[in-house]
Amino acid sequence: MQPKTANAPMLTLYNEGRQTFIDLVPDGGARLDALFHTVPTLAELAVGVVYGHLHARPGLDPRLREAVSFAAIVASGMVGPPLSVHFKTGMAAGLAPGEITEVLLQASAFAGFPRAVSAADQLNHLFEDAGLTSPPPPTPREVALQFCDQVRAGHPPIPVSTALKRQLRQADTLTLQACSAQTVIIECFQADEVTPQAILHLMVQGDQATRVTLFAPR
Known part of the structure; x- marks a missing residue:
């Protein structure tokens, strides 16, 4: 009997996944080669499925997909690689350091504290190796919430237009969605309206709002 060789579809997925990983992680190719040196076929399976197939699916954006992956890793008690x-890859996909710790905190309620503590211990080293502030600054969404509160209270932390102040003060409901580690989209709603009266594009850096753009109907 002739030994089986990897079929073309699996190799295609692996090559696509490998390129995705290289795009996300510095020295990604060398890291994969070292990690799967003894069992290269496992690389074809794991990298092909996770970074070739799943990352290419349009149903979730990369940030949310990585947040789910990180939470699942914590919940299953996996540490190490x-x-x-x-x-x-979570940081490369746009998760802020504070969002990663929030995911860990959320997962701890369901995974249990021993697993969460083990993950937190490894995060200490990962933050240090990456030169990140520990504990990290507030999440982008937290910064955006504080920005909105300050503007509505009449104390904007950065210069803003009169129109922007009016939109935030008149809004009955705000929805905030972080799109990256530096970007938050804020929608302003009045009463029971389903269409926002205005949309704000807020840039953040660390724990500071740095720039805001207002999009509103004329």
Whole structure:
């Protein structure tokens, strides 16, 4: 009987996944080669499925997909390469350091504190190796919420237009969605309206709002 060789579809997925990983992680190719040196076929399966197939699916954006992956790793009690790899790919996909710690905190309620503590211990080292502030600054969404509160209270932390102040003060409801580690979209709603009266594009850096753009109907 002739030994089976990897079929073309699996190799295609692996090559696509490998390129995705290289795009996300510095020295990604060398890291994969070292990690799967003894069992290269496992690389074809794992990298092909996770970074070739799943990352290409349009149903979730990369940030949310990495947040789910990180939470699942914590919940399953995995430390070592799985956690460190998804820490790096999560950051590359646009998760802020504070969002990663929030995911860990949320997962702890369901995974249990021993697993969460083990993950937190590894995060200490990962933050240090990456030169990140520990504990991290507030999440982009937290910064955006504080910005909105300050503007509505009449104390904007950065110069803003009169129109922007009016939109925030008149809004009955705000929805905030972080799109990256530096970007938050804020929608302003009045009463029971389903269409926002205005949309704000807020840039943040660390724990500071740095720039805001107002999009509103004329």
